Amino acid sequence: MLAARTPVSLSLHHRIVAGGHRGRCVGGSQRRRGGAPCRQFTQALQSLWRHSPPIPPPAPPAAGAATSGEAEPSRQPPVLENAAFEEYYKVQQIVREEEWDAFMSVLRKPLPATFRINACLAWHLNFSRKELRKNQALESFHEFLKHESEVPPLFLNVQPDHHILDMCAAPGSKTFQLLEMIHQSKELGLLPGALVIANDLNMRRCDLLIHNTKRMCTANLIVTNHGAENFPYCSLAKDCSGSYKDPCKLQKLEFDRILCDVPCSGDGTIRKGHDMWRKWNSGMGNQLHLLQVNIAMRGIALLKVGGRMVYSTCSLNPVENEAVIAELLRRSGNSVELLDVSSELPELVRRPGLSTWKVQDRESWFQSHDEVPHNRKNVVFPSMFPASNSTEESHTVCGDVEVNINNMNSFSRNINIEETSKLNQDMDGVSVSPTKILECTSNIVSSKFPLHRCMRIVPHDQNSGAFFIAVLHKLSPLNGSQIKDTKIQHRLGTDRTIQFQKEPKPETRPYETTLTRRQHNVSEVDDTEVLGRGQKLGTDSQTSKDKNSSEVEIVSILAESGDRMELQKQSRWEGVDPVLVLNDEAVIKSIQSFFGIKESFPLEGHLVTRSPDNARRIYYVSKSVKEILELNSKVGGQLKIASLGVKMKGIDQRIPVHVHIGCLMMDYRWCFHPSARGYYMHPHSSSTALYSTEA
Numbered sequence: 233m234l235a236a237r238t239p240v241s242l243s244l245h246h247r248i249v250a251g252g253h254r255g256r257c258v259g260g261s262q263r264r265r266g267g268a269p270c271r272q273f274t275q276a277l278q279s280l281w282r283h284s285p286p287i288p289p290p291a292p293p294a295a296g297a298a299t300s301g302e303a304e305p306s307r308q309p310p311v312l313e314n315a316a317f318e319e320y321y322k323v324q325q326i327v328r329e330e331e332w333d334a335f336m337s338v339l340r341k342p343l344p345a346t347f348r349i350n351a352c353l354a355w356h357l358n359f360s361r362k363e364l365r366k367n368q369a370l371e372s373f374h375e376f377l378k379h380e381s382e383v384p385p386l387f388l389n390v391q392p393d394h395h396i397l398d399m400c401a402a403p404g405s406k407t408f409q410l411l412e413m414i415h416q417s418k419e420l421g422l423l424p425g426a427l428v429i430a431n432d433l434n435m436r437r438c439d440l441l442i443h444n445t446k447r448m449c450t451a452n453l454i455v456t457n458h459g460a461e462n463f464p465y466c467s468l469a470k471d472c473s474g475s476y477k478d479p480c481k482l483q484k485l486e487f488d489r490i491l492c493d494v495p496c497s498g499d500g501t502i503r504k505g506h507d508m509w510r511k512w513n514s515g516m517g518n519q520l521h522l523l524q525v526n527i528a529m530r531g532i533a534l535l536k537v538g539g540r541m542v543y544s545t546c547s548l549n550p551v552e553n554e555a556v557i558a559e560l561l562r563r564s565g566n567s568v569e570l571l572d573v574s575s576e577l578p579e580l581v582r583r584p585g586l587s588t589w590k591v592q593d594r595e596s597w598f599q600s601h602d603e604v605p606h607n608r609k610n611v612v613f614p615s616m617f618p619a620s621n622s623t624e625e626s627h628t629v630c631g632d633v634e635v636n637i638n639n640m641n642s643f644s645r646n647i648n649i650e651e652t653s654k655l656n657q658d659m660d661g662v663s664v665s666p667t668k669i670l671e672c673t674s675n676i677v678s679s680k681f682p683l684h685r686c687m688r689i690v691p692h693d694q695n696s697g698a699f700f701i702a703v704l705h706k707l708s709p710l711n712g713s714q715i716k717d718t719k720i721q722h723r724l725g726t727d728r729t730i731q732f733q734k735e736p737k738p739e740t741r742p743y744e745t746t747l748t749r750r751q752h753n754v755s756e757v758d759d760t761e762v763l764g765r766g767q768k769l770g771t772d773s774q775t776s777k778d779k780n781s782s783e784v785e786i787v788s789i790l791a792e793s794g795d796r797m798e799l800q801k802q803s804r805w806e807g808v809d810p811v812l813v814l815n816d817e818a819v820i821k822s823i824q825s826f827f828g829i830k831e832s833f834p835l836e837g838h839l840v841t842r843s844p845d846n847a848r849r850i851y852y853v854s855k856s857v858k859e860i861l862e863l864n865s866k867v868g869g870q871l872k873i874a875s876l877g878v879k880m881k882g883i884d885q886r887i888p889v890h891v892h893i894g895c896l897m898m899d900y901r902w903c904f905h906p907s908a909r910g911y912y913m914h915p916h917s918s919s920t921a922l923y924s925t926e927a
C-alpha cells in the first residue's frame with residue numbers, strides 16, 4: 233500500500249520479504265527535469281540490500297497485544313485509549329459517525345515506514361519504524377528513512393530562483409526537501425539563484441537541522457535561530473542612505489515561498505508513539521493557538537506580494553488549524569486569499585477543512601466567545617472560534633450546505649469542493665444530505681471564510697499520519713493596522729501563558745575599531761516584546777529588535793590580519809559567532825589553485841568564516857546567500873545566523889595553503905561528501921557520485 237504519494241505520480245513500491253527484496257518503479261517514464269531514471273535508484277538500493285543479511289520476518293504479535301508488530305511480550309501492552317481524545321473529536325465531527333471505528337482502529341496501529349527517495353519518488357515499507365530501528369541490518373537504512381516524504385513543501389511550487397523561508401524548520405526533513413527542490417532543475421555545474429532560510433527557535437534543534445542538512449552540501453542555505461513570530465524584517469526600504477537605494481542590491485528580506493510548519497500538539501502523529509495516548513488533552517491545542525496565529529501572521533508579513541505560504545500542522549485539532557487560518561484571513565483582509573488547490577497533487581487523498589467547530593476549555597464546550605465565562609476569556613480567545621466577535625462575520629447557518637460540507641465530503645477524493653458545496657451529492661454510493669448529517673440548530677456558527685479549501689489528511693484514508701495543510705496567496709501588502717493587530721494579540725497573550733522580555737542591547741566590545749550607526753526601517757517591525765520561554769540569548773533564544781530606537785549599531789571593522797577580511801567582527805547575538813566575509817586575495821588564490829578552480833568561478837565574497845582569530849572554518853556561500861549577508865550587515869546583523877553555506881576544511885590547519893572543500897567542488901559540480909557514511913543521493917543525479925567511504 234502506498235502512502236503520501238508525490239505529485240508527479242512516480243511511486244516506488246518496495247516490499248521486503250524474508251531473505252530477499254524486490255523493488256518496482258511505477259510510472260518510470262514520467263520524471264522531472266534533472267531527476268534520475270528509476271533504474272538508477274533501483275540499482276542503488278538493490279546494491280544496498282545485497283550487502284544486508286537476510287531480514288527475518290516480523291515476529292507475530294503477542295497474545296493480547298493491542299498493536300501488530302509492536303508487541304513486546306516482556307512488557308505490558310501500551311494503553312491505546314484516551315476518552316477525552318475520543319469525546320473531543322467526536323464533538324468536532326472530525327470524521328463521519330459511521331467511519332469512527334475505522335478511524336480509531338487505524339490510529340491504534342503503528343505507522344508504516346513511508347519515505348521519500350528524492351523529490352519525485354516515494355517508497356513504502358510494510359515495516360513499522362520500530363521494527364526498522366530494531367533491525368541492525370537496516371540501521372543505516374533507517375538513518376536514510378528519517379527524511380521521509382513530506383507533503384506540505386509539495387504545495388509550495390518551488391522554483392530554482394525562489395527565496396524560501398522555513399519558519400519552524402527543525403529537525404529539517406522539510407528543509408531538506410526544499411533544498412532538493414531548488415537544486416533540482418538547475419543546469420549542471422550551476423548553483424541555483426534560490427536560497428532557503430531554515431529557522432527554529434530552539435538552538436539545539438537548529439544543530440540537529442544543521443546536521444541533517446549537511447549531507448545536502450548546499451551553499452544556498454542559512455540556518456537562523458529566532459522565534460518565528462518575531463523573525464526580523466531586515467528592511468532598508470525607508471530612512472536609508474543613498475547608497476542603499478541601489479536597485480541591484482537587496483533592500484528587504486522578503487520571501488517568494490514560506491513554509492509555516494508550526495509547533496503543534498502533534499496528535500496527528502499518535503501512530504508514531506504511545507505517549508500521545510497518555511498525555512493528550514484539549515488544552516494542548518488551545519495553548520498553542522495564539523503562537524500559531526502569530527507565527528503565521530509574521531509569515532504573511534514576510535511574504536512577497538504574489539508569493540505563496542503553506543501553513544501546516546501534524547494535528548487534527550481545528551483550533552490549531554482552521555481557526556488559525558480563519559484568524560489569518562480575518563486579520564489580513566483582502567491582502568491574502570486561501571487557495572483552492574484541489575487540482576494539485578491529485579493523488580493525495582484529502583478532506584476539506586471544517587467550517588464549524590467548538591472550543592473546549594477544561595470540561596466545558598463553547599460555540600462562541602460570548603459563551604465563555606468572564607474569568608476564562610483571557611485564555612480562550614475569540615480567534616479560536618469559527619466566527620470572531622465581529623458581527624459582520626458571525627453568521628448562523630441552518631440547513632445550509634456550507635455548514636456541513638466538511639462532513640458531507642469526508643469520503644470524497646479530489647472532488648471539486650467549490651462545485652459540490654452547492655449541491656447535495658451522492659458520494660461513494662451513499663446518498664448524503666447535509667441536513668441529515670447535522671441537525672439544524674440556531675446556534676451553529678460557521679466561518680464565513682472558504683475553509684473547505686484547507687486540507688485535512690486523516691490516517692485511515694491512506695494509512696498515513698494525520699496532518700493539515702492550507703495554502704495562502706498574498707495579493708497585496710498588509711497595511712499598518714493589520715500589523716498592529718498582531719501586536720495587540722501578542723499583548724493579549726501576556727495575560728496568561730506568555731511573558732514578554734526585553735532583549736538587552738548588544739554589548740559593545742573593546743576591540744571594535746569602527747562603529748557606525750545607521751538608520752533602518754523599524755516602523756513596521758515594532759515588536760519590542762519577545763515571546764519569552766525562559767530562554768537566554770545565545771541558547772534557545774528568541775530574536776529581538778531594537779524596539780525603542782530607530783538606530784542600530786553596526787560594527788564594521790577590519791580584521792587584525794591587516795586588510796584581509798572585511799567583516800562584522802562582533803555578532804550582536806551572544807553565544808553566536810559573527811559571520812565574517814573572507815576577502816583575502818591570497819587565500820582565494822590558494823583555494824583556486826589547490827582545486828584547479830577556474831578564475832571565472834566566483835569565490836570573492838562567497839567565502840565566509842565564523843571565527844576572526846582562526847579562519848580554519850571556511851564556508852562557501854551562494855550568490856543569494858551572499859546578498860542576504862550584505863543586507864543583514866546593513867541592518868545591524870538582525871539575523872541570528874547559526875550556520876550557512878557549505879563547509880571547507882583545512883587539512884593541516886594552515887590556511888590558506890592546504891584546504892579541501894568538504895563537499896567536493898570538482899568540475900564545478902556539487903558531488904557527494906566523501907565522508908558521508910550512507911548512500912546519499914544528490915538531486916543532480918547525472919553529476920552524482922555515490923560514496924560509502926571513510927567517516
Ligand SMILES: C[S@@+](CC[C@H](N)C(=O)[O-])C[C@H]1O[C@@H](n2cnc3c(N)ncnc32)[C@H](O)[C@@H]1O
Pocket residue numbers: 382399400401402403404405406407431432433434437458459460461493494495496523
Ligand atoms: C513541527 S516541528 C517542525 C518540523 C519541521 N518543519 C520538519 O519538517 O522537520 C516544530 C518546530 O518548531 C520549533 N518552534 C517552537 N516554537 C517556535 C517558535 N516560536 N518559532 C520558531 N520555531 C519554533 C520547535 O523547536 C520545532 O522544531
